Amino acid sequence: MALLEVEDLRTYFKTRSGDVHAVDGVSFSVDRGRTLGIVGESGCGKSVTALSIMGLLVPAARIETGTIRFDGRDLNRLSEHELEDVRGRQIAMIFQDPMTSLNPTLTIGMQLTETMQRHLDLDRGEARKRAAQLLEEVHIPNARQRLDDYPHRYSGGMRQRVMIAIALSCNPKLLIADEPTTALDVTVQAGILDLLEELRDEHEMSMIIITHDMGVVAEAADDIAVMYAGQIVEQASAEALFDQPEHPYTEALLGALPQLEGENVREGRLTAIPGRPPDLLNPPEACRFAPRCPYAGGDSCTQEAPQLREIRPGHLVRSAHPASERAGMPVGASA
Amino acid sequence: MLKFVVRRVLWTIPIILLVIFMTFWMMRAIKGSPFRRSDKAVPPAVLANLNRNFGLDKPWYVQYVRYVKDVSTLNLGPSLVLRDQGVNDIVREHFPVSAELGGLAMLFAAVIGIPLGILSALRVNTWIDYVGQFISNLGFAIPSFFTATLFIYFFGAQWRIFPTNGWDTPSSKVLPVIALGLFPLTYFARLVRGQMLETLQQDYVRTAKAKGLRWRRVVTVHVLRNSLIPAITAAGPILGGLITGSFIIENIFAIPGIGRYYVTSVEGRDYSTVMGITVLLAVLIIIANMFVDIAYGILDPRTRDARS
Amino acid sequence: MAVNPEEVDVRTDVIRHEIAASDWEAGGAIRQASLWRDAWRRFTHNKAAVVSMVFFLVMLLYVIIVPFASPYDPNAVNFNIAYLSPSLHHPFGTDEFGRDLFVRTALGGRISIGIGFAATFAILIIGVLYGSISGFVGGWLDNGLMRFLDALYGLPYLPFAIITLAIFGTVNFWTMVVALTIASWFTTARVMRGQIITLKENDYVRAAHAIGARWHRVLFRHLLPNTLGIAIVFIFLELPNVVLGEAFLSFLGLGINPPNASWGSLAEDGNEQYLSHPLLIVIPSVAIAWLILTAFFVADGLRDALDPRSEAAA
Numbered sequence: 001m002a003l004l005e006v007e008d009l010r011t012y013f014k015t016r017s018g019d020v021h022a023v024d025g026v027s028f029s030v031d032r033g034r035t036l037g038i039v040g041e042s043g044c045g046k047s048v049t050a051l052s053i054m055g056l057l058v059p060a061a062r063i064e065t066g067t068i069r070f071d072g073r074d075l076n077r078l079s080e081h082e083l084e085d086v087r088g089r090q091i092a093m094i095f096q097d098p099m100t101s102l103n104p105t106l107t108i109g110m111q112l113t114e115t116m117q118r119h120l121d122l123d124r125g126e127a128r129k130r131a132a133q134l135l136e137e138v139h140i141p142n143a144r145q146r147l148d149d150y151p152h153r154y155s156g157g158m159r160q161r162v163m164i165a166i167a168l169s170c171n172p173k174l175l176i177a178d179e180p181t182t183a184l185d186v187t188v189q190a191g192i193l194d195l196l197e198e199l200r201d202e203h204e205m206s207m208i209i210i211t212h213d214m215g216v217v218a219e220a221a222d223d224i225a226v227m228y229a230g231q232i233v234e235q236a237s238a239e240a241l242f243d244q245p246e247h248p249y250t251e252a253l254l255g256a257l258p259q260l261e262g263e264n265v266r267e268g269r270l271t272a273i274p275g276r277p278p279d280l281l282n283p284p285e286a287c288r289f290a291p292r293c294p295y296a297g298g299d300s301c302t303q304e305a306p307q308l309r310e311i312r313p314g315h316l317v318r319s320a321h322p323a324s325e326r327a328g329m330p331v332g333a334s335a
Numbered sequence: 336m337l338k339f340v341v342r343r344v345l346w347t348i349p350i351i352l353l354v355i356f357m358t359f360w361m362m363r364a365i366k367g368s369p370f371r372r373s374d375k376a377v378p379p380a381v382l383a384n385l386n387r388n389f390g391l392d393k394p395w396y397v398q399y400v401r402y403v404k405d406v407s408t409l410n411l412g413p414s415l416v417l418r419d420q421g422v423n424d425i426v427r428e429h430f431p432v433s434a435e436l437g438g439l440a441m442l443f444a445a446v447i448g449i450p451l452g453i454l455s456a457l458r459v460n461t462w463i464d465y466v467g468q469f470i471s472n473l474g475f476a477i478p479s480f481f482t483a484t485l486f487i488y489f490f491g492a493q494w495r496i497f498p499t500n501g502w503d504t505p506s507s508k509v510l511p512v513i514a515l516g517l518f519p520l521t522y523f524a525r526l527v528r529g530q531m532l533e534t535l536q537q538d539y540v541r542t543a544k545a546k547g548l549r550w551r552r553v554v555t556v557h558v559l560r561n562s563l564i565p566a567i568t569a570a571g572p573i574l575g576g577l578i579t580g581s582f583i584i585e586n587i588f589a590i591p592g593i594g595r596y597y598v599t600s601v602e603g604r605d606y607s608t609v610m611g612i613t614v615l616l617a618v619l620i621i622i623a624n625m626f627v628d629i630a631y632g633i634l635d636p637r638t639r640d641a642r643s
Numbered sequence: 644m645a646v647n648p649e650e651v652d653v654r655t656d657v658i659r660h661e662i663a664a665s666d667w668e669a670g671g672a673i674r675q676a677s678l679w680r681d682a683w684r685r686f687t688h689n690k691a692a693v694v695s696m697v698f699f700l701v702m703l704l705y706v707i708i709v710p711f712a713s714p715y716d717p718n719a720v721n722f723n724i725a726y727l728s729p730s731l732h733h734p735f736g737t738d739e740f741g742r743d744l745f746v747r748t749a750l751g752g753r754i755s756i757g758i759g760f761a762a763t764f765a766i767l768i769i770g771v772l773y774g775s776i777s778g779f780v781g782g783w784l785d786n787g788l789m790r791f792l793d794a795l796y797g798l799p800y801l802p803f804a805i806i807t808l809a810i811f812g813t814v815n816f817w818t819m820v821v822a823l824t825i826a827s828w829f830t831t832a833r834v835m836r837g838q839i840i841t842l843k844e845n846d847y848v849r850a851a852h853a854i855g856a857r858w859h860r861v862l863f864r865h866l867l868p869n870t871l872g873i874a875i876v877f878i879f880l881e882l883p884n885v886v887l888g889e890a891f892l893s894f895l896g897l898g899i900n901p902p903n904a905s906w907g908s909l910a911e912d913g914n915e916q917y918l919s920h921p922l923l924i925v926i927p928s929v930a931i932a933w934l935i936l937t938a939f940f941v942a943d944g945l946r947d948a949l950d951p952r953s954e955a956a957a
Contacts, residue, residue, distance in 0.1 A: 016688075056544055080550070088547030095545075100538040103557055104637055105564070114556070115546045150636045166546065350794040361803075364810040476935040478887060480894050480910060481928035484917055492918055571797030572830070578799040583891055587914075597802065598895055601809050613802045621794045628793075 001072070002029035003206050004053070004174060009066035011045075011052045021280045022048045022061070024230035027308075030174065030223075035200065035207040037221030037238070039214060039253070043277060045230040046210045050176045054093055055083045071173070089119040092167035096179035098159035102151040108135075109147030112166055119170045134165040138195060157188035161195065168199060175200070176208045181216060193220050214253055218242060226250050229277050229288040232308060236315040246311055246322035248293045249273075287320065295321040340629055347625050352403065354617045359399055362610045402610075422611035425596065430615075432502055433585070433592035437577045439508065440516035444573075448520040449563075452527025456562075457554065459532060467524065474521035479580050483514040483587045502590045511588045515580045519573050526569055530562040537561075564634050571624045578616055682872075685948040692944020699937035702930075706752030715743035717750055718902050726920055735926055739916065747904060748926055754905040756934070758819050759886040763878050765824040766831050766885075770877075771870065773828075774835035779843070785836075792833040800826035800888055805897060814899055823888050831881065838873050872949040879942035883935040890931055906930050 011023040023045040030036045038046045051057050053068050053075065068075040070091065075083065087093075095101045103111060112134060113127035122130065128147065135143035138161040151159060160180065167175055177196065181189035197220060200207055209220050217224050217238065224241045226234040226249065234247040245251045252273045275292035278284055287306050290296040300306065300320035308318040311325075455467040474482075490510055491499035498507040534540065535558060543553045582594035589595075593612055600608040686692055710717070715733075721741035729736045735744035777785040800823070807822035808814050886906070892898050893907025894914070901908070906927040913924030 054545060056541060084547050084549055086547065087545055093545045095538060095542060097538060101542045103539040103543070103561070105561055105635060106556075114548065114552075118546070118548055118552075152637055163542070166542075346790055347794060350791055353791065354795070358806075361806045361810060472936060472939075476883075476932040476939070478890055478910070478928055478931050480891070480914070481924065481932070484914060484924055484928075488917060488921065573797070575797035575799040579801045579891065582801050583894060586895060598805070598897070601805050601897075604809075609806065613806065616802055617795070617798060620796075620798050624794055624796055 003032045003071065004030040004208075005067075005069040006049075006053065007067045007069070009049065009052055009068065010064040011048050011057065011061055011066075012064050013061045015060070015281070018281055021230055021283050023052060024280075024283060026066075026227070026230075026232055028225050028232065028235060030206050030208060032173070032206055033200075033204055034222045035209060035220060037217030037224045038208060038210045038227055039212065039217050039224060040227035041212055041277065044227040046227050047178050049227075050093065050178050050208065050210055053176065054087060054091065055080070056087075056093075085119075088115050088167075088172070089170045090172055091174045091176065092170070092172040093176040093178065094160070094163045094167050094180055097183045098156055098163055099183070101163060102159060104151050107148050107150055108154070108162055112147070112162075112169060115166055115169050130169070131165075134169055135162070137168070137199070138162070138165045140165075156184055157191065160184060160188075160192055164192075164195065164199070168203065168205075171203060172205065174206045174208070176210070178210045179212070180209065182211065182213070189216075196220065226253070230280055230283070231288065231318065232316070233289065233318045234316065235308075240312075240315050244315075244323065246315065246317040246324060247289075247319045248295055248321065248323075249289050251323065289319070293321070295326060339632055343625055343628055343632075347621050350621060351618055354621070355403060355614055356399065358610055358613050358617070359395075359402060363395065422608050425608055426593065426611065426615065429591055429593045429596050432590060433581055433594060436502070436508070436511060436515060436584070436590065436592060437574075437581055439512040440577060440580075441519060441573070443512055443516035444519035444523055448523030449527050449566075451520075452524040453531060453559070455524065455528045456531035456535065467528075471521045471524050474517045475525075479514060479518060480583050480587060482517055483511070483584055486510045486514055487587070500589045502588075502592075511584050511590060514588075515577065515584045518580060519576055522569065522573060522576070523566070526566050527562060530565050531558060534558050534562045564631065567627055567630055567634075570627045571620060574623050575620060578619075682948040686944050689944040689947060691940050692948070695937040695940035695944070698933070699941055702752070702933055702937065703756070706749045706756060709746055709749035710753070713743065713746035713749070715746050717742055717747045729922070736922055738912070738923055739920075744923075744926060748906070748909065748930060751904045751906045751909050751927060752930060754816065754899060754903060755886050755889060755907065755931075756882075758816060758823070758889050758905070759882045759934075760878075761816075761820045762823040762827070762885045763881045765820065766828050766881060767874055767877060769824070769828045770831040770835035771839070771874070773832040774837075774839040777836050777839075789833075789836065792829055792836070795829050796833060798829050801891065804888065804892060808892070808897055814897065815903075816899065819889055819892070819899060822892075823885050827881075827885065827888070831877070834877075835873075839870070842869055872945075876942050876945045876949065879938045879945060883938045886931060886934055890927075 006029070007027045009023055009026045010021070012019040013022055026045070026049055028036065028038075038049065040046050048057070048061070051061075052063055052066075053070075055075065055078075057063070063076055066076065070086070075086065078086070102108075109128060109131055112131040113122075113124065116122050116127045116130060117124070120127075131147055132143045135146060140146060140158060140161055146154075151162075154162065160183075164180075175196075180196070181192050184192065193216065196207065196209075199205070207220075209217065211217060221238050223237050224235070225232050226241075226247065228249050234241065234245070234250050241250065242254070245254055273292055278288050278291070284290075285305060286303055287293070287296070287301045290301045293301070296302065298320070306318050306320045308316050311317050311322055451467050451471075455464045458464050486497075487499045487510065490496045497510050498504065499510060501507055502511075540553065540557055543557045544550075548556075578594070581592060582597065584590070585592040585595040586598070597609065597612050600612070719742060724737050724741040725739055727733055727737040727741075733743050733745060735748055738744055738747070773788070777788050804822040804826040807825050808818060811818040811822070889898065889905060890907030890910065893905055894911045896911065898908045898911070899905050904912070909927040910924050910931075913920070913922075913927065917924045
């Protein structure tokens with residue numbers, strides 16, 4: 001059985017003008033020891049999905065329907081009290097902006113030990129010792145002294161490492177990393193990704209990495225789910241996805257990557273995807289990607305919404321015109 | 336750390352001098368010698384004598400220097416009206432009353448206002464919050480002379496629960512303290528509520544929750560600390576508000592404090608008393624702000640490192 | 644301060660409905676929202692702010708119109724009709740001299756609010772001047788002035804106002820304005836300086852410079868509109884303080900000389916007889932409270948409306 005099974009998750013935000021369907025029917029699973037990458041542009045619902053799993057939504061948001069089965073239990077049905085036991089201990093999460101995600105008035109050591117004292121039965125001395133070990137594990141030099149430093153003394157990359165250390169401190173089964181490298185320099189990004197991989201192998205942890213950067217999932221993920229406008233539009237193993245992308249959106253995302261060498265070297269402008277995502281206040285009845293899709297046409301795109309279907313074993317796609325069914329079709333054919 | 340504190344303390348000295356200077360000049364600008372009253376014609380020779388006695392005939396810079404010297408030795412000079420009392424005596428007699436009134440009012444305001452703010456923030460947009468906000472807004476808008484009057488009318492005259500004059504028995508202190516403390520109470524409540532709401536939205540609170548910490552701990556350790564610390568900076572204005580309020584409250588409740596005495600001194604052209612009290616009050620504020628600064632530096636590690 | 648977390652900061656993954664920028668293809672109609680139109684819309688959606696604005700304007704209309712429209716002489720003494728209860732003829736009743744309180748309160752309002760606006764503008768100008776000079780000159784001048792103001796933050800205005808009035812000798816409209824201005828400018832200048840420095844250091848100002856914009860363009864296109872917003876909010880915030888200050892001074896007997904009356908002196912009048920005729924102090928007090936409350940909520944609404952960071956969902 002998979003470690004995490006999300007089924008038909010729908011999360012809506014209450015606004016003055018109505019409900020915004022931020023996550024509209026998302027299902028996926030994460031097996032033990034595997035890394036799932038969730039990719040999509042800003043606003044597609046990937047972060048909200050993660051926050052829904054953790055139960056960390058803002059008061060204006062609610063999980064409308066869906067089950068979130070973790071280790072056999074439906075997290076959606078747990079009380080806040082029970083969820084508090086799961087967070088940090090079974091599932092840990094790290095966030096995008098390391099500059100603001102740490103409490104500036106508490107020492108790093110304190111922010112590490114309080115988690116451990118909460119979930120594991122350690123006393124202060126043991127917790128501190130373990131905290132220093134954790135800092136070493138994430139490659140922070142002078143760990144013991146730095147325990148008593150405040151966050152503002154750490155650089156961005158180091159703070160993110162601290163966040164990772166905190167997340168790992170109670171040996172969670174699942175780590176959710178929401179845009180872990182987005183706020184960091186490119187040079188630091190690689191280091192963080194390497195660290196995550198290293199730790200995942202060592203601790204036999206499952207991971208969900210959320211990002212808008214295809215390069216990050218290419219490197220770090222075993223399986224990938226591509227999200228668009230609150231729904232998953234393609235899901236496959238990483239190799240399968242990069243080898244044979246099916247959904248026009250995935251193709252566009254890959255096409256938008258700059259290629260510096262290899263057979264796909266391109267000179268000239270990067271391909272951008274024209275248009276904007278749809279308004280999730282009133283999601284369209286039809287395919288949500290159709291307005292921006294070069295292959296859109298016919299009723300199956302503009303009248304009905306395509307369902308997520310298995311086009312090959314282990315490869316799901318939500319499109320009326322996946323790549324392998326498109327032989328011979330001219331671009332721009334619209335009814 | 337020590338360097339920071341010392342520097343901060345030293346900076347108050349030139350500012351106090353400046354304030355004394357300003358007050359000094361303002362006092363001199365008030366027309367009319369204290370000795371020339373409309374109902375008494377003082378013979379010029381006696382006038383000259385009195386002036387000489389009080390040093391009023393010397394040039395202004397001499398007077399100023401002499402005054403500064405006096406102030407630094409905590410001698411606020413003689414009263415120009417009460418011949419047998421110096422300003423020091425006057426202050427010694429009346430200031431403790433005002434200090435007690437102000438202190439109790441501040442205590443009242445903090446003890447009720449801060450928890451009110453915290454509760455409002457934690458139960459935001461519920462009826463608790465709305466009620467709290469309503470009380471806050473009333474206390475903020477209704478002028479204190481009106482609340483004081485209302486108190487006297489109901490509690491004093493109609494229902495006769497509390498005395499409304501003077502400052503001798505504990506029960507006579509209840510009404511003035513509440514009347515004076517009402518405005519700072521609303522200030523505290525609103526300040527704390529706003530700070531808490533802002534803190535609750537911070538990323539690090541989300542992190543704390545993600546760590547699975549119990550909500551009580553998240554609030555007490557992560558939210559409250561970071562919310563209350565900025566509230567300290569309001570100490571200066573609150574003190575100022577208390578001083579202003581005390582002028583009114585002492586007037587209405589006939590409390591022999593310094594606020595009431597100030598007005599009479601101005602009307603009676605008692606230069607030195609007015610100046611003495613003004614300087615005293617200004618120095619109080621300056622010192623309060625200094626303490627706030629230092630406290631802030633101690634409590635918030637970011638300012639400490641930035642300042643030193 | 645009226646933060647509604649339900650509507651604020653709907654987190655990152657919710658799509659915004661307007662983009663204040665040029666057009667895109669597809670995706671439906673996109674309103675081109677300028678800062679002011681956006682602010683106006685936000686303000687009008689804030690029920691509390693709109694209601695308060697209406698009440699504020701009602702009050703202004705009252706003090707402006709009633710003295711013209713009223714058939715009564717506010718200074719006419721007629722002991723036969725003293726202490727009348729409110730009625731159709733005298734909506735607020737009459738005072739101990741038989742003077743109609745409806746028109747006297749309106750006149751008092753003219754003076755109180757007039758002093759309020761005058762002093763508020765003066766404080767605003769001084770504050771902006773100070774902030775601009777200090778902010779732009781910088782260096783030791785700014786440093787010294789800033790420390791001076793920091794140390795005096797929260798200095799009570801009453802003592803200094805009283806001294807200033809004593810210097811003038813008489814208390815009339817303008818001396819009161821000057822006294823309150825002198826006493827209150829400290830705290831404001833400090834705030835203004837902070838605001839101006841924030842504006843000056845703002846990234847978009849640097850960006851404007853970076854693309855070669857001349858200083859006057861920077862000034863008019865960027866700094867002034869933002870300062871204007873701050874100034875408007877400030878006016879509604881400071882007005883109650885000043886009016887209250889004048890009321891306090893009058894209450895202590897240091898106010899405008901009769902027969903001109905302000906709300907404060909009306910209250911002082913009423914204070915002497917409130918045990919027997921409470922209405923005489925209730926009315927001016929309620930008037931003051933009315934002004935303070937409405938001005939405050941309007942200021943709050945304006946602040947929310949003008950701050951583009953507060954995302955009140957459309």
